[in-house]
Amino acid sequence: MHEIHAALGGELLGDPALVIHRIAAIGQADAHAITFIANPRYRAQIESTAAGCVIVAPALAEAAAQRGAAIVTPDPYHHYARLTQWWAARLRSAVPTGVHASAVIGAGVTLGDGVTVGPLAVIEAGAVIGPGATVGAQSYIGAGVVVGAHTRLAPHVTLMHGTTIGARGIVHGGVVVGADGFGFAPHQGRWDKIEQLGGVHIGDDVEIGANTCIDRGALGDTVIGNGVKLDNLIQVGHNVHIGEHSAMAGCVGIAGSAKIGRGCTVGGGAIVLGHLELADGVHISAASVVMRSITRPGQYSGVFPIDDNASWEKNAATLRQLHTLRDRLRGLEKKIDTP
Amino acid sequence: MHEIHAALGGELLGDPALVIHRIAAIGQADAHAITFIANPRYRAQIESTAAGCVIVAPALAEAAAQRGAAIVTPDPYHHYARLTQWWAARLRSAVPTGVHASAVIGAGVTLGDGVTVGPLAVIEAGAVIGPGATVGAQSYIGAGVVVGAHTRLAPHVTLMHGTTIGARGIVHGGVVVGADGFGFAPHQGRWDKIEQLGGVHIGDDVEIGANTCIDRGALGDTVIGNGVKLDNLIQVGHNVHIGEHSAMAGCVGIAGSAKIGRGCTVGGGAIVLGHLELADGVHISAASVVMRSITRPGQYSGVFPIDDNASWEKNAATLRQLHTLRDRLRGLEKKIDTP
Amino acid sequence: MHEIHAALGGELLGDPALVIHRIAAIGQADAHAITFIANPRYRAQIESTAAGCVIVAPALAEAAAQRGAAIVTPDPYHHYARLTQWWAARLRSAVPTGVHASAVIGAGVTLGDGVTVGPLAVIEAGAVIGPGATVGAQSYIGAGVVVGAHTRLAPHVTLMHGTTIGARGIVHGGVVVGADGFGFAPHQGRWDKIEQLGGVHIGDDVEIGANTCIDRGALGDTVIGNGVKLDNLIQVGHNVHIGEHSAMAGCVGIAGSAKIGRGCTVGGGAIVLGHLELADGVHISAASVVMRSITRPGQYSGVFPIDDNASWEKNAATLRQLHTLRDRLRGLEKKIDTP
Structure with a gap:
């Protein structure tokens, strides 16, 4: 934790000596994993996750700190991106040049x-x-x-x-x-x-x-x-x-x-x-x-909406006469407006 | 034939000594080719093919045997797949490891x-x-x-x-x-x-x-x-x-x-x-x-049906107003239902 | 110029000693560039281009010659294609075999x-x-x-x-x-x-x-x-x-x-x-x-026309009921024709 925090900043709540072995999605995280919550909608997951540390926005700092270590930062997704970069660079440095x-x-x-x-x-x-x-x-x-x-x-x-x-x-x-x-x-x-x-x-x-x-x-x-x-x-x-x-x-x-x-x-x-x-x-x-x-x-956008095949076949067949339908509609309108 | 039959099974009708040099589509087969009929719709081709041997389902066994060698099997397409596998494996075995x-x-x-x-x-x-x-x-x-x-x-x-x-x-x-x-x-x-x-x-x-x-x-x-x-x-x-x-x-x-x-x-x-x-x-x-x-x-499915370009252009142009057409149709329905 | 003309033909108007260093689009051409006009619609560009030489059709020969060198040929685009081929072959010939x-x-x-x-x-x-x-x-x-x-x-x-x-x-x-x-x-x-x-x-x-x-x-x-x-x-x-x-x-x-x-x-x-x-x-x-x-x-052709996303969403939703719309239209037509 200490090493990650020193490299990437943010406010560290909890034990700097915590050992982190992996980055994980919040649902797969264990006590040696660091994870993140980018969207406040997922705040309920703070309580259920087993993650050793969670990267959160200030609004979730208190909830996160109650359950374990946390890093508080204005943009948790960006902080997570930088964490993956730091992690990958560390792995790459082992490859000989x-x-x-x-x-x-x-x-x-x-x-x-x-x-x-x-x-x-x-x-x-x-x-x-x-x-x-x-x-x-x-x-x-x-x-x-x-x-x-x-x-x-x-x-x-x-x-x-x-x-x-x-x-x-x-x-x-x-x-x-x-x-x-x-x-x-x-x-x-x-x-x-x-x-x-x-x-x-x-x-x-x-x-x-x-x-x-x-x-x-x-x-x-x-x-x-x-x-x-x-x-x-x-x-x-x-x-x-x-x-x-x-x-x-x-x-x-x-x-x-x-x-x-x-x-x-x-x-x-x-x-x-x-x-x-x-x-x-x-x-x-x-x-x-x-x-x-x-x-x-x-x-x-411009995509034909997908449908069950039978419905699609009927609609696609009608689509090939669409211009005619428009003309028929126009004809009806004329008839009704000029009785 | 003997070797193929020994490897892949099925009921062999005709001469086991027949020499097979290739697998071929039924229309391209000659007297040293083995072919197959997977679909009973194509039974008419049994009479016209020059194939040395035809893989067929039991329903076509008699017709096939009248014209030459045949292998009878419940699923001719699967038998054909296995035949190609056996054939390819034989070719591959010549490649050194x-x-x-x-x-x-x-x-x-x-x-x-x-x-x-x-x-x-x-x-x-x-x-x-x-x-x-x-x-x-x-x-x-x-x-x-x-x-x-x-x-x-x-x-x-x-x-x-x-x-x-x-x-x-x-x-x-x-x-x-x-x-x-x-x-x-x-x-x-x-x-x-x-x-x-x-x-x-x-x-x-x-x-x-x-x-x-x-x-x-x-x-x-x-x-x-x-x-x-x-x-x-x-x-x-x-x-x-x-x-x-x-x-x-x-x-x-x-x-x-x-x-x-x-x-x-x-x-x-x-x-x-x-x-x-x-x-x-x-x-x-x-x-x-x-x-x-x-x-x-x-x-x-969800695909715009292809058409000659002029028809497509007209229908595509109308499609961009489709929602309006629906509203006009609804308007007409109201007018007619409430005279 | 002389070398290009000797290789590719056409009628050369202007100085055969002109030095050509590059082929360029008409808007990017300079005094040592050769360019082309394939479409008579672009004849106005003849006057503005700085190109040393322009490949043109006979109809533009006079206009082109007034401003510098020109090669006159019945199909300028094809002449340009051949010029690129000659140019590329010259470059390739430097690669050892x-x-x-x-x-x-x-x-x-x-x-x-x-x-x-x-x-x-x-x-x-x-x-x-x-x-x-x-x-x-x-x-x-x-x-x-x-x-x-x-x-x-x-x-x-x-x-x-x-x-x-x-x-x-x-x-x-x-x-x-x-x-x-x-x-x-x-x-x-x-x-x-x-x-x-x-x-x-x-x-x-x-x-x-x-x-x-x-x-x-x-x-x-x-x-x-x-x-x-x-x-x-x-x-x-x-x-x-x-x-x-x-x-x-x-x-x-x-x-x-x-x-x-x-x-x-x-x-x-x-x-x-x-x-x-x-x-x-x-x-x-x-x-x-x-x-x-x-x-x-x-x-x-058969492509759903692109539109701003909101319009597309409305039209696509209606498209999924298109067959129903047709039936409603038919219903209205019947009502009106049989009062």
Whole structure:
């Protein structure tokens, strides 16, 4: 407890000598676990939890202290986030740094201080890996790629030439950055390739989920702003711009040249068509399809409501005649209004 | 024929000395092929097929025997499945086992009897690979990962530390298990990372399709039950639980902390939102979006019916005024009922 | 300029000695850039651009020549595509060919003239790599796979045994070709695997985007026709056939045994269910779901229109009673017509 409190602050109520072995959800916590209550609605759980220590807001301080140790802080969820970071950093510090002997490092590669390169990684000529950065096992870093300080690439990451990523980023396994965008000129019934000559520019503090793809630009760059968070299996097309601190959940697709504002969120499985803009602060619900630009902040949705299959079939069949229904309704209104 | 019959049983009608070179669909079968009829509707094809042998149900035994060899069994589709398994196992037995000299094996790794490790695979410290298991070329097995007996990992699989997978599993190329879940605390306009400290627990007899992702839990584990089958490019979020013998088709997304029952199926491209439950035996149609818990077994759907583009445009435009239409209809009803 | 004109033709107006350093979009072009105008609507930009040279159609030749160099050609977009190809080929020619010492090459592998094999690639026994082809770093080529002449595989590509790909193809990072299709026979509450014994046959001039998956056939092959273009994160199920010169955008899912015609397009995120056919020249809009065969060419759509969340909620709730609304409308019509 003492060590956690010294690292993260807050007001400690109870015994600083309490030994904490794990972080746990409030329902799974035992006497050596620390947990948190982010939502005052869950205050009843304070009495039932077996947790050694609970992180709470000031309003719950008294209730928490009556049952054991507590850390009091204005934003318990943020305090919990920082606790997980401190915990993970402690675990990571046990992993040795250095370049594994089996890695293949090209000519003129620059490795900063404290860089870790995993087994069987490939770093092509002229790449620059910032201090404290990690290149995971079997990852591929293309020629001239720049990786910022303390950025961590998992195993099996692919950064093609023309990619730069800033500091403190996290890139998960299977991510492909800088593959060709999807550009073809139709010509005599065939598709003529437009070679993709741009790159990808990724800011600081960006996290990219497993198997997500970010294509290189056709001429200019694809640009991912500082603090953007992308979940798994997301497709980001060529020349997309994503504004700072926007976040997207899994399976989202952003088509080429779309421009997403700052502080936006896109729910899982949503699709944003190409060449359109979302203003700052636009929030797209999961599985919705954005087919036109959205110029005002707010929440937007468009999903067919799920139902038991028989009801859906009837409603879907009727939906295919919806325009006719509207005309019939209009006809009735006319008849009644002009008797 | 003799060898197949000896291995798989059923009642053999016709010449046991018939030589079988391939398994084929009934329309492509020749005199050295074995095929099957799973559906009595297709009985007419018995007469036209050139197949050397047909697997049939008892009701079709006589018709099948009149034209050549037949295997009679109560469930021909299941018999066919077992035949493919026997066939594939025979092909696989030609592949040599052992650890390729180019693989990188960490300290304290345990390799069971008959393990195969492909070229340029990486197995980190303390991992345990069960007897008869295969680690494909260029795959990555994180520290302390446990792989069950006879489980087969294709090339380019990534199992991060904290992953366990049971016996007889099949994991296809590009799968990433144990990447961080998508967890952030919003804080002053930024996203503060919640480090993902849980693991992934996968049961026995689980198959995972190419480029599918299963995230590690935030605190507890993500859990995949025995016998679960996942197709390609599926996203399984942190702390999801999938019940035994459930199956999901390609491109499905399951958001964090969703709890899927036993014996469920989810059609391709469907999305299940987070923190909700599907009861046992729930079947979600392809491309449907589950936005609330479903407590009763059955088939559920929610898809906008496709139409020629002009019709769709008219109906979609009317749909955006649907609530108004309802009000107008109600208005008319009032007028008529109160003349 | 002189060099570009000599390679690509067209009518050159202006100074052949002009030095071109880059290709740029018309708004970003400077005096050493070449750009293009594909659409006559943008002719106003001819006057404002700083581009050293503009590729234009004959109708704009005079206007373009008044402000600097121009190349006049009947199809400027196609000319631009060819220019990017010439530019990219020039850059690629600087990359050395040959087999990297760290690659693992199996017995009986055939490498054509001028083949490049990147570091830590694995090529299994009996594979055939055509002349001028490239196998990217850390890629996996299964036993007996055939790669056509001048086909380029990016790093981290997986081609499983039973795959053939024709000439001049491009396969991006993380692609998995030849993983098992999703085939199971339900048996006593479990899923019994149907081993996937077919292969994948890919024609000439096919491009496959990052992390896309193409499954092997169950018995016959999965077939991708000549000139097909697939974007990123696409799922192509077992025994799918895609006709020549069809193109699909990112995140599309094509379920097993679907048959897509020639010259079709499928928009991003669309889903095509299994065992159905699309005729030649069918165009599916983004995020639409094809649930039945389509026999006539044309554009087809089916997407719930996005709206602000409150409007969507009201319309979606009404949609769940749509069939009832229709019945009420019919009731009113009867009342009015039979007074």
